[in-house]
Amino acid sequence: xxxxxxxxxxxxxxxxxxxxxxxxxxxxxxxxxxxxxxxxxxxxxxxxxxxxxxxxxxxxxxxxxxxxxxxxxxxxxxxxxxxxxxxxxxxxxxxxxxxxxxxxxxxxxxxxxxxxxxxxxxxxxxxxxxxxxxxxxxxxxxxxxxxxxxxxxxxxxxxxxxxxxxxxxxxxxxxxxxxxxxxxxxxxxxxxxxxxxxxxxxxxxxxxxxxxxxxxxxx
Amino acid sequence: xxxxxxxxxxxxxxxxxxxxxxxxxxxxxxxxxxxxxxxxxxxxxxxxxxxxxxxxxxxxxxxxxxxxxxxxxxxxxxxxxxxxxxxxxxxxxxxxxxxxxxxxxxxxxxxxxxxxxxxxxxxxxxxxxxxxxxxxxxxxxxxxxxxxxxxxxxxxxxxxxxxxxxxxxxxxxxxxxxxxxxxxxxxxxxxxxxxxxxxxxxxxxxxxxxxxxxxxxxx
Amino acid sequence: xxxxxxxxxxxxxxxxxxxxxxxxxxxxxxxxxxxxxxxxxxxxxxxxxxxxxxxxxxxxxxxxxxxxxxxxxxxxxxxxxxxxxxxxxxxxxxxxxxxxxxxxxxxxxxxxxxxxxxxxxxxxxxxxxxxxxxxxxxxxxxxxxxxxxxxxxxxxxxxxxxxxxxxxxxxxxxxxxxxxxxxxxxxxxxxxxxxxxxxxxxxxxxxxxxxxxxxxxxxxxxxxxxxxxxxxxxxxxxxxxxxxxxxxxxxxxxxxxxxxxxxxxxxxxxxxxxxxxxx
Numbered sequence: 086x087x088x089x090x091x092x093x094x095x096x097x098x099x100x101x102x103x104x105x106x107x108x109x110x111x112x113x114x115x116x117x118x119x120x121x122x123x124x125x126x127x128x129x130x131x132x133x134x135x136x137x138x139x140x141x142x143x144x145x146x147x148x149x150x151x152x153x154x155x156x157x158x159x160x161x162x163x164x165x166x167x168x169x170x171x172x173x174x175x176x177x178x179x180x181x182x183x184x185x186x187x188x189x190x191x192x193x194x195x196x197x198x199x200x201x202x203x204x205x206x207x208x209x210x211x212x213x214x215x216x217x218x219x220x221x222x223x224x225x226x227x228x229x230x231x232x233x234x235x236x237x238x239x240x241x242x243x244x245x246x247x248x249x250x251x252x253x254x255x256x257x258x259x260x261x262x263x264x265x266x267x268x269x270x271x272x273x274x275x276x277x278x279x280x281x282x283x284x285x286x287x288x289x290x291x292x293x294x295x296x297x298x299x300x301x302x303x304x
Numbered sequence: 305x306x307x308x309x310x311x312x313x314x315x316x317x318x319x320x321x322x323x324x325x326x327x328x329x330x331x332x333x334x335x336x337x338x339x340x341x342x343x344x345x346x347x348x349x350x351x352x353x354x355x356x357x358x359x360x361x362x363x364x365x366x367x368x369x370x371x372x373x374x375x376x377x378x379x380x381x382x383x384x385x386x387x388x389x390x391x392x393x394x395x396x397x398x399x400x401x402x403x404x405x406x407x408x409x410x411x412x413x414x415x416x417x418x419x420x421x422x423x424x425x426x427x428x429x430x431x432x433x434x435x436x437x438x439x440x441x442x443x444x445x446x447x448x449x450x451x452x453x454x455x456x457x458x459x460x461x462x463x464x465x466x467x468x469x470x471x472x473x474x475x476x477x478x479x480x481x482x483x484x485x486x487x488x489x490x491x492x493x494x495x496x497x498x499x500x501x502x503x504x505x506x507x508x509x510x511x512x513x514x515x516x517x518x519x520x521x522x523x
Numbered sequence: 524x525x526x527x528x529x530x531x532x533x534x535x536x537x538x539x540x541x542x543x544x545x546x547x548x549x550x551x552x553x554x555x556x557x558x559x560x561x562x563x564x565x566x567x568x569x570x571x572x573x574x575x576x577x578x579x580x581x582x583x584x585x586x587x588x589x590x591x592x593x594x595x596x597x598x599x600x601x602x603x604x605x606x607x608x609x610x611x612x613x614x615x616x617x618x619x620x621x622x623x624x625x626x627x628x629x630x631x632x633x634x635x636x637x638x639x640x641x642x643x644x645x646x647x648x649x650x651x652x653x654x655x656x657x658x659x660x661x662x663x664x665x666x667x668x669x670x671x672x673x674x675x676x677x678x679x680x681x682x683x684x685x686x687x688x689x690x691x692x693x694x695x696x697x698x699x700x701x702x703x704x705x706x707x708x709x710x711x712x713x714x715x716x717x718x719x720x721x722x723x724x725x726x727x728x729x730x731x732x733x734x735x736x737x738x739x740x741x742x743x744x745x746x747x748x749x750x751x752x753x754x755x756x757x758x759x760x761x762x763x764x765x766x767x768x769x770x771x772x773x774x775x776x777x778x779x780x781x782x783x784x785x786x787x788x789x790x791x792x793x794x795x796x797x798x799x800x801x802x
Contacts, residue, residue, distance in 0.1 A: 109368030110386040114686035127389055127688075149328030153679075161682060163329040168678030170326055170346050171333050181670075184571060190666035206658060208574025209617070249675040259668045269661045278643050278651035280624035333680035382686055390688050402706070409707035425710055469703065477704070 098131030105137040105144075118158035118248055154253045156244045165251065185215050189224060193246065193258055194270055197228040197239035205279075216240070224249065317350030320359070327356045337377030404434050408443060412465070412474050416447040416458035435459065443468065573621035576600065578656050578663075588657040593649040594632055597625040628652070727757060727767040732774035740784055746796040749775065 098104065111127050112119060124134040138159065142152045145161075153162045163171065181189070188211060191203050203211055219225035228241040242255060252258065264270050317323065330346050331338060343353040357378060361371045364380075372381040382390055400408070407430055410422050422430050438444040447460040461474055471477065570576040580599045581591045604622040607614050631645035643651075673679050736752055749771060757767035775797050778784045788795045 106366075106368035106383065107386060107389055110382045111368075111389050113369040113380060113682060114382055114390060114688065116681045116685035147325075149325035149330075150332045161332070162675065163333050163680040164325065165673035165678045167326055167329040168673065168680075170330050171680050183666075186666040186670055187571075187662055190662050190669055193669065194662065194665055206655075206662060207571065208577075208655065208659065209572025250669055250672045251675070251679060252672075258665070259672070260665060264661055264665070267657075267661070269658045278648050279655060280620050329680070333683045335683040379684065380682075390686055400702070405702050405706040406710055409703045410710065412703060413707055477707075 098129060098133075101137055101140075104128065104132050104134070105141050107132065108134050108137050108141055112152070112159055112161055115160070118153075118155040118160035118244060120158045124159070153248075153251065155248045156254055158244060160248065162251075181218070182215070184212060185218055188215050189219055189242075189246075192219070192225055192240045193242045193255060194261065194264060196241040196255065197231070198241075199231055199237040199239050201237065203240075317348055317352075320356065323347065323351045323353075323356045324360050324363070326351070327353055327360055331371070331378060331380055334379070337374040337379035339377045343378070400437075401434070403428075403431065404437055407434050408438055408461075408465075411438070411444055411459045412461050412477055415460040415474060416450070417460075418450055418456040418458050420456060422459070573600075573618045574655060574659055576603065576618070577621070577652075578659055581656055588653065588660055591653060591656070593652055594629060596652075597629040597632075600625050601629075725760070725762050725766060727754065727763070727770040729770050729773045729777070732767070732770035733777060736771060736774045736778060737783075740778065740797075740799050743784075743798050744801075746787065746798045749795040749797060752797075 099107070107128050108124055111124055121134045121138075125132060128134065138152075145152045149164055149167055150161050151164050153160055184207075187207060188203055191206050192198055195202065195206070200211055200216070216225065220227075222245075223243055224246040225240050226243050228239040230236040231239050246252075247254065261270075318326070326347055327343055330343055340353045340357070343357075344351060347353065357371070364370050368383050368386055369380050370383050372379055399405075403426075406426055407422055410425050411417055414421065414425070419430055419435070435444065439446075441464075442462055443465040444459050445462050447458040449455040450458050465471075466473065570579065577596060577600060580603070581588060581596055583599070584591050584595065601622055604614060604618060607618075628645060628648055632649060636644060675681065731754075732752075735754060739752055749768070752771050752775075753764070753767045757763045772795070775784060775786055775795075779786050779797075783800060784797050785800050786795060786797050
């Protein structure tokens with residue numbers, strides 16, 4: 086083990102078919118998506134996982150287990166059409182409230198989005214538990230602060246979100262192009278056009294600011 | 305459920321390649337190895353997992369993951385030759401604590417040595433964690449008991465220790481006089497010094513002689 | 524004035540569409556009877572805020588959201604709020620804010636536009652409301668589509684028995700043996716600790732030379748060459764001889780300074796001789 090080649094030029098990397106086997110093994114072993122960098126870190130020096138990913142994908146095309154791209158990462162997942170066989174392994178997920186699913190959709194389609202923006206779209210204050218629940222599910226995380234007065238915190242969806250909903254990237258959200266074309270994803274200045282339904286925007290910004298400071302450091 | 309075909313001949317089972325996909329998915333998703341009976345219970349009626357298993361095994365022949373038989377059951381496993389990929393070797397250069405280094409040194413120079421003797425030389429009690437750590441590192445092992453009252457256990461260094469420190473035997477360790485001659489008793493760093501400095505035969509004999517009568521008579 | 528679709532009342536063959544959340548259907552004519560019935564159920568809880576209520580009301584217009592009549596919507600909303608009030612149901616503040624705003628919007632829509640008025644026109648406000656409703660509706664549909672996807676743990680599954688990656692911690696020892704020897708040396712020399720030690724195998728110190736010359740000088744009543752004072756075993760090796768010579772010479776100088784001996788040299792580079800200083 087200690088004799089592992091340290092100098093990449095000392096030993097040439099394994100041939101591609103062997104690298105493919107290695108990537109296959111590493112990805113199979115993991116329940117979570119792995120980025121190319123993470124994969125490479127596990128392979129012998131000089132291997133290039135990106136190179137073999139395509140052929141590995143092709144190999145599992147149409148199989149019961151498939152290679153799925155999740156953001157910058159990859160994971161093996163069972164084919165969606167065979168879900169019915171796995172009823173017993175099904176994770177009984179707590180049904181999300183309508184508020185939670187709507188909030189999730191708004192974050193996914195409008196990200197990065199502030200709490201005030203979510204409230205404007207839904208026309209109702211975001212109740213305390215909703216965002217917490219989504220963050221706890223690891224579907225939503227806190228993004229960078231918006232560079233506007235109050236520097237409100239923003240929310241974005243995570244890789245786990247993509248993984249859960251079988252999306253390669255947030256760009257693959259269903260209907261995204263149509264919604265954008267219809268102008269429904271633009272944030273329009275709404276001052277004076279609509280009633281102010283909740284007055285706690287400042288407090289809100291403050292509160293989420295405090296949260297962000299507590300938990301996350303953006304750069 | 306009640307509409308499930310009870311008569312296996314009423315509906316024909318899915319074609320073999322489809323069954324293969326199903327078994328593949330079911331085994332992949334299962335948290336435990338599955339027996340043929342368990343697999344059959346998951347598949348549509350009329351499927352024959354035994355037959356499918358054979359072709360599935362063949363399909364994974366030579367791949368990075370293989371179908372492995374675990375008792376009566378089946379599971380996906382990393383190919384044996386790729387087991388090394390499942391180890392994330394983190395080379396962490398951490399220094400042994402001073403207590404551990406000293407204890408190791410005493411064992412190396414005085415082996416076989418009892419705990420009481422180590423404590424006598426160090427002048428402080430040896431914590432259990434220190435010896436455990438050295439044993440866990442496989443640099444120290446337990447030797448034979450000393451034939452004295454209480455028959456205390458002795459500690460000796462291992463092959464792995466010699467290997468790690470590049471020594472032929474523990475007797476190769478330089479004695480005090482050599483340490484001094486090599487400037488190792490100075491306070492300034494001497495990292496560049498290699499053990500080959502002390503190959504001098506005469507000094508060797510001298511040093512080990514001095515060592516032996518230092519404290520202990522080995523049998 | 525351009526014809527803006529959401530401002531046009533949509534003709535509806537059914538003059539009294541049922542309001543969601545209010546049962547039995549309440550419209551102006553029925554209201555008294557319904558109140559008498561006292562079986563009215565106002566389900567404000569079922570709505571996620573006034574916008575949600577508006578969206579539900581707009582659905583009853585059975586038209587594209589872009590074609591809704593904001594006027595009619597305003598009427599329906601206000602009727603709903605009236606109803607709730609009549610039933611002494613406490614509406615959340617935001618429902619009332621929306622009602623006030625809609626009433627204001629309605630009046631602006633019905634009156635001829637005031638050319639002096641500042642701010643957004645009634646049409647702009649109505650258009651924005653229509654946009655908000657459409658956007659909320661779009662997000663609601665997007666949420667439904669999202670939830671209907673093949674989800675992990677329900678339709679797609681991860682490896683059920685992921686293999687454990689053992690973290691092998693390899694401790695690298697760059698100066699391992701040295702550490703070991705130092706540690707040992709530290710222990711063994713604890714009692715004879717000297718802050719600075721230097722092995723002077725090839726160095727004859729002045730102290731050593733002084734001791735030696737002091738001892739020997741008593742016998743040197745006559746001029747004797749300095750070389751004769753060199754210690755034994757230091758003559759052969761050039762390095763050792765040099766060190767011994769220098770030390771011995773320095774020692775004689777010191778003793779001369781103390782008046783213990785005399786030094787003489789007949790010429791440059793001639794041998795140096797010393798003798799005990801006569802009493």
